[in-house]
Amino acid sequence: MELNARIPDHPIDRMWERHRFDMKLVNPANKRRYQVIVVGTGLAGGAAAATMGELGYQVKAFTFHDSPRRAHSIAAQGGINAAKNYQGDGDSVYRLFYDTVKGGDFRSREANVYRLAELSLNIIDQAVAQGVPFAREYGGLLANRSFGGAQVSRTFYARGQTGQQLLLGAYQALERQVQAGTVQMNVRSEMLDVIVVDGRARGIVTRDLVTGRIEAHMADAVVLGTGGYSNAFFLSTNAMGCNVTATWRAHRRGAGFANPCFTQIHPTCIPQSGEYQGKLTLMSESLRNDGRIWVPKEPGDTRAAAAIPDSERDYYLERLYPSFGNLTPRDIASRRAKEMVDSGHGVGPMRNGVYLDFRDAIQRLGKAAVAERYGNLFQMYEKITGEDPYDVPMRIYPAPHYTMGGLWVDYDLMTTVPGLFAIGEANFSDHGANRLGASALMQGLADGYFIIPLTIGNYLADAPKMDVGVDHPAARDAVREVTDTQERLLAVKGNRTVDSFHQELGRILWDHCGMARTEAGLREALQKIPELRERFWKEVLVPGSGATLNQSLEKAGRVADFLEFAEVMCWDALTRDESCGAHYRVEHTTEEGEAKRDDENFAHGAVWEFKGVGEEPVRHREPLHFEHVPLSQRSYK
């Protein structure tokens, strides 16, 4: 596997501009002769399909949802960063670039991150022009807030529903192109394989989730905007349908998978309330601005929160990080919460959370002011838990939330398979080992609106134009393989439900490849996962048939892929013998108890090559160079 990031040889601040000039263009009249498949129609995929449609390509878009408006991008609450410097507080493209590289703990590619920071400006312009109702000041200008501990106010937001509003903007642009006839929208259509012809991606295999029909779709290039894989953990804040299937299938067809162990755990989620639960709910991180996090000093203290006097409470983040206190970065806040619960200080009926207390904020600001800031979040919490956070402190616990890892891509967002591109959370490009708050929406839209529509032209202009139909042997083989896999799933007829396997896999990953990882734990996981996979294929019970809408069958296919994918995640965590960002190896801890990077040996992206199910994958490296942001140790003391 050859890893050529194809970083243009220009100074970083002119790189994207010069690269746009260097790229080959497709003649406008010729664009409609090219077909592009876009899989996934969330922020990245939706924006990409709409823009490529505008440019004149024939776009075929696919989503497993009933409508592009359901994509999980819709659930992003907090906001979107952009280096507009509308607040005049010293922000700039360079500062956003710097913060993102540093926040990613020096495991991302400088060239890509710089471009992301540059494009952040265009995204806000574009979204406003589309009618995205961002928050505004009384003077009518856009409002900003500081988010996730950033020292400048660069986050644009639309109440707590920024993702929803941005997605609807992209969705509307997409539907406009559907009406114009440039985008053919295929809903309830799940991609189950990539078709590679002569080393180039030339199509996909999909299953129509209503009729069960499995068929090939051909094109000149394939773009995957299929999101992240947090649901490998079973319990996460991701929507129930989020899965790794598209990227995993691409990986099996030759696309390198980069840094799969870089998974972000969000610190403020509502703790699990029972074994039956299938999904965790995120509470906006903004709550940490005014809430104080604590646990009882005495392990196993079962008194009600109000009955525990201040002297018997441990405000552990304030104690350990006096200057950042409750606003320490996500990975640290998450890890400390886990330590507290693991050492018996957990609170709540299942003793699986820590308190996030607004008592002092209510005393200081008054109930009305607190309600103004967090009213809707408090309401949401009460609906879920039945407890009123004005009276009883909230309980929170970390949960898997976002995955920085993904398909390896070069500067043009192309994977190691020519003609196969990955955008948004599906690729690994910009966040390194840890993503900053309000940067996911930014990356998805930068990739979708502004990068892929141009870089794909550069690829198409050069690619040999040849007609490959659905009767090409490669397409027929892929369809047959997908059909076989489905039939095998239905034929097992065992005695255990799909969810029970998913749950078991999730527990293995959470225990051994979650917030704190050890060599021994990872080795154990690498033993358990293949065993579980074997049992899955012997004992799983998938009722119904393949020829109808069958949600059990859909889930079974996704879990089967998670069971393969989980291994490479653990391999990556095991071989990355350092701590960095969200990847915390217990063996590598500074004296202050923080993640200790090993830049000498691990300043690289790890890119995995598939060698067969159950075979040890091969690890490649893309060395990372830091010419603009000097390597330094994070400190939040």
Add this chain to the structure above:
Amino acid sequence: MNRVLNLYRSSVGKKSLMAVTGILLVGFVFGHMAGNLKAFQSWDPAGGTLHPLDQYGEFLREFGYPILPEYGVLWVARIALLAAVLVHMFAAYRLWTQSRAARTRGYRKAESQVFSYASRTMRWGGVIIFLFVIYHILHFTTGDVHPDFEYGAVYANLVTGFQSTPVALFYIVAVGALSLHVYHGIWSAFATLGVQNARVERARRPLAAALAIVLFLGYISVPVAVLAGRWTSIGLTL
């Protein structure tokens, strides 16, 4: 013409036709009510003059005469009202069939939602009002179903007509249905025509309710007074 056709084709257009004709009919209903109240004007039966109500009837028949033929304006008004009723009903029918087609299978368990009794009875209420109007015309205009009908003697017809308690009660019930219809109709017409001004918005329901109550009281006052006159010393008598 094209634009009017488009208006008619769209459901919003049909609804606005209903709103406009509805407002016209509400205007008529109030005018009619004002006329009815002349029944209460004092009058000396021995004075040799017509009852004010009868004078009013004559005025309507002769309005515009001699420039226009006798009954001329009256018939123009009648035709206009009939046209409004027909447009109102036909649009309602088309909208009803559209909505019926929009849900062919109902719910097994349908919880009654918050919407009002008035809004739920618009369609059947409308049909009942229509049947009532036919009866009413046969009763007081042509006299076909009035046992003691005397052409031109509006007041006398009214008092003799309401001597029958069932007839008077039927009128009261029908006027109740009309008031409910007008209550939701007025509030609905504002929305349909897109009146959207914060102050009007707030006043919409109270205004609709007030008009409906005035209508109800105004109309029932006559049959109630005739019934009262029959059983007590206060009330309308010949």
Add this chain to the structure above:
Amino acid sequence: MNLTLHVWRQAGPDDAGAFETYRAEDISDSMSFLDMLDLVNEDLTRKGKEPIAFEHDCREGICGSCGMMINGVAHGPERLITACQLHMRSFKDGDEIWIEPFRATAFPVMRDLVVDRNSFDRVIQAGGYISVRTGSAQDANATPIPKRDADRAFDAAACIGCGACVAACPNASAMLFTAAKVAHLSYLPQGQAERLERALGMASQHDAEGFGNCTNHGACQEACPKGISVDYIARLNRDVLKGTLNKAVGTPD
């Protein structure tokens, strides 16, 4: 608690469908309604039966996937939430619960509780956007927008496209959905250029999809998990009438 569920089962779009009765046992207060259905489904699967198909995804009330009639009320008995946000503490031991799909001709049932809501997408295609090419936008702060307009636009834009308005409407009308999108874009200066064409196009597509018409009951507003106001419907009506009567506005096909 133990509950009796009467659930609509329908194998496919052309199947007649019928209610089936299930027991849901040992249900805890803190479960969500969909957790409860998951549990019933796990049990059905273990017995070799096909689980109840229902749509759901984010499970936090924003994606708009879930939607079903619970005891005759869209999204169930609590106001301002979606079915996934409903928790079992709203029920009590021994309750009987009727669960039906959203019913409308424009929302054909695909299986059990799953309905096809692509009619909504087609209403959006008929004009529910601002025509702006990627990259052609001016600076985001070039046109100040009064906060109250931005807030109003947001209130309308909060629609999640779940279809509860249609399900609850006695006429199966989607006027609230249509009006919310028209209002969202019409409160903003960017949305003015296409304002009347948009209203006309979307309203006419609304009819073409086979939705019923609005008779101003207000049931949609009650059922809406995002509390979207029926006043937007008046605004839509006004724009449609203006557009229809305005000579300059092209008449849609």
